[in-house]
Amino acid sequence: xxxxxxxxxxxxxxxxxxxxxxxxxxxxxxxxxxxxxxxxxxxxxxxxxxxxxxxxxxxxxxxxxxxxxxxxxxxxxxxxxxxxxxxxxxxxxxxxxxxxxxxxxxxxxxxxxxxxxxxxxxxxxxxxxxxxxxxxxxxxxxxxxxxxxxxxxxxxxxxxxxxxxxxxxxxxxxxxxxxxxxxxxxxxxxxxxxxxxxxxxxxxxxxxxxxxxxxxxxxxxxxxxxxxxxxxxxxxxxxxxxxxxxxxxxxxxxxxxxxxxxxxxxxxxxxxxxxxxxxxxxxxxxxxxxxxxxxxxxxxxxxxxxxxxxxxxxxxxxxxxxxxxxxxxxxxxxxxxxxxxxxxxxxxxxxxxxxxxxxxxxxxxxxxxxxxxxxxxxxxxxxxxxxxxxxxxxxxxxxxxxxxxx
Ligand SMILES: [Zn+2]
Numbered sequence: 001x002x003x004x005x006x007x008x009x010x011x012x013x014x015x016x017x018x019x020x021x022x023x024x025x026x027x028x029x030x031x032x033x034x035x036x037x038x039x040x041x042x043x044x045x046x047x048x049x050x051x052x053x054x055x056x057x058x059x060x061x062x063x064x065x066x067x068x069x070x071x072x073x074x075x076x077x078x079x080x081x082x083x084x085x086x087x088x089x090x091x092x093x094x095x096x097x098x099x100x101x102x103x104x105x106x107x108x109x110x111x112x113x114x115x116x117x118x119x120x121x122x123x124x125x126x127x128x129x130x131x132x133x134x135x136x137x138x139x140x141x142x143x144x145x146x147x148x149x150x151x152x153x154x155x156x157x158x159x160x161x162x163x164x165x166x167x168x169x170x171x172x173x174x175x176x177x178x179x180x181x182x183x184x185x186x187x188x189x190x191x192x193x194x195x196x197x198x199x200x201x202x203x204x205x206x207x208x209x210x211x212x213x214x215x216x217x218x219x220x221x222x223x224x225x226x227x228x229x230x231x232x233x234x235x236x237x238x239x240x241x242x243x244x245x246x247x248x249x250x251x252x253x254x255x256x257x258x259x260x261x262x263x264x265x266x267x268x269x270x271x272x273x274x275x276x277x278x279x280x281x282x283x284x285x286x287x288x289x290x291x292x293x294x295x296x297x298x299x300x301x302x303x304x305x306x307x308x309x310x311x312x313x314x315x316x317x318x319x320x321x322x323x324x325x326x327x328x329x330x331x332x333x334x335x336x337x338x339x340x341x342x343x344x345x346x347x348x349x350x351x352x353x354x355x356x357x358x359x360x361x362x363x364x365x366x367x368x369x370x371x372x373x374x375x376x377x378x379x380x381x382x383x384x385x386x387x388x389x390x391x392x393x394x395x396x397x398x399x400x401x402x403x404x405x406x
Contacts, residue, residue: 003036004068006049007160007184010096010199012038014086021067022076029059030075033067038087041068045120046099046198051087054080092199094230098127099198100158100207101148101228105129107192108147109224110174113140118221126213127228130221141212141224152208156189158200211235283314287321294329297401300350301329304394306386309337312377319345319375330354330401332361332393336386340365341379342393352400360396364389 005012017034024030032053041063042048048061057073076083099122106117106129115133163185171185171193178195186196188204201207209232215224227235243254252260294301303322307315315333322331327347335341342361344354358369358376369378382389 003034005036005038006040006199009038010092010201012087013089013092014038014084016082016084019076019081019083022078025069025071029071031069031071032076032083033069034083034085037068037070038085039068039070040087040092040095040199044197045102045122046095047122049087049092049095051085053083053085058085095122096199096201097207097229098122098227098231100200100204101152101210101226102127102129103186103188103192103194103196103200104148104151104204104207105144105210105212105224105226107174107188108144108151109133111191112143112147116175125227125231126225128223128225130218130223133222136215136222136224141215145210145212145226148210149208151188151191152204152210155203155205156191157203158186158188160184160186160196160200279314280317283317284321287318287325290318290331291322291326291329294326297398298404299328300401300404301326301347302394302397302401303329303331304390304397305331305333306390307333307335310335310341312341312343312379315341315343316375316377319343323347323375330357330397332357332397334386334390334393336389339379340367340382340389341377342367342369343375343377344371345375346373350404352404357397357400361393364392 005015015036015038017036019032020035021033022030039049039051039058039061040046041061043063049058050061051058053070053072054076056076058070059073060071062069062071070085102120102122106120109115109117109129109131113133115131117129118132119130121128161184163183165180165183168183168185173185174192174194176195183195184197186192186194186198186200207228210226210228211232212224212226213235215222217223243257246252246257247254250257250260290303290305294303296302305318310333315335319331319333323329323345327349329347330350330352331345333343342358344358344361346352346354353373355371355373355376358371358378362369362378362380364384365380365382367378367380369376371377384392
């Protein structure tokens with residue numbers, strides 16, 4: 001393992017190495033194999049290091065058949081045999097913080113609630129672990145976060161060593177190793193003993209703080225998302241920005257926000273209710289005004305009502321207000337807007353089928369619609385001005401009303 005410099009010194013940022021082999025992956029990407037490297041290859045849930053080899057960008061690092069392939073943006077000149085590798089230290093430090101924080105949080109959940117971590121994902125924004133547990137409460141999460149942070153700030157040493165299988169039986173391992181030789185055990189003093197191939201700082205303090213951001217059920221387990229180290233600082237900055245906007249907008253203090261928002265939601269519901277009542281009353285008043293303008297045809301009342309871009313729901317309510325008050329009325333509402341909309345309704349004493357009447361009226365506008373004999377609605381598009389449209393509809397309706405046996 002001598003060639004894996006990231007194990008000897010996880011803080012090594014730059015190194016020199018001999019090029020042992022160069023080639024191309026199946027997709028054509030050039031790669032080099034070096035006699036030693038500080039580039040950590042993707043593995044054990046930790047993403048690979050990036051950086052440069054000489055001046056060429058390292059795009060991906062992966063272990064293939066025991067050898068570390070450094071995949072490059074462009075080929076290394078054939079005459080170069082000795083290179084300088086520089087890893088992207090911010091990225092590595094971030095990975096070490098998230099990965100080590102995960103060790104601490106996993107150990108805390110196991111120690112406190114016997115909840116084993118069954119999988120782990122180190123994402124670009126957040127880290128997740130899946131816990132084998134049925135229920136998780138806010139109190140449990142807070143307790144685990146507190147323990148993980150306490151161990152972080154006790155700044156305990158983290159050591160890693162390769163062990164023979166027989167040595168392992170003496171350690172309280174959290175999970176069995178997945179490999180049978182070159183087993184690397186990472187030990188957080190008096191807290192966590194874990195087979196792990198990742199990179200870790202020398203002491204737990206460098207991984208903190210650790211903060212859980214949320215949890216949800218996922219495939220019979222509970223997925224906990226969290227961030228560690230500098231990601232906590234970044235996350236706090238983002239959240240602080242949001243809170244500042246909210247306090248400015250509402251003129252409330254941060255602590256008053258939850259109470260203020262729940263009050264606003266309740267008030268809004270009340271307002272919506274009053275608004276609906278008011279709108280209903282206005283429709284009633286409007287209905288009464290129209291009723292006075294009805295004309296009599298063959299013993300029935302006809303009301304042709306032109307409207308300007310009214311929502312269908314309003315038109316239907318207006319029609320209802322009219323028909324309950326005038327049992328022998330036929331009421332046709334026409335709303336002109338981007339779309340022409342029609343509502344045809346009848347009072348209880350009228351037997352004419354409104355859906356039939358609507359069907360004929362819709363022929364004027366290439367429209368569609370439907371409904372019942374008592375009330376029908378539909379719409380379409382037409383270039384006809386309102387006056388022409390009303391006159392044409394009047395013709396259709398009048399013929400039907402005149403032929404209606406009184
Ligand atoms: Zn680890």
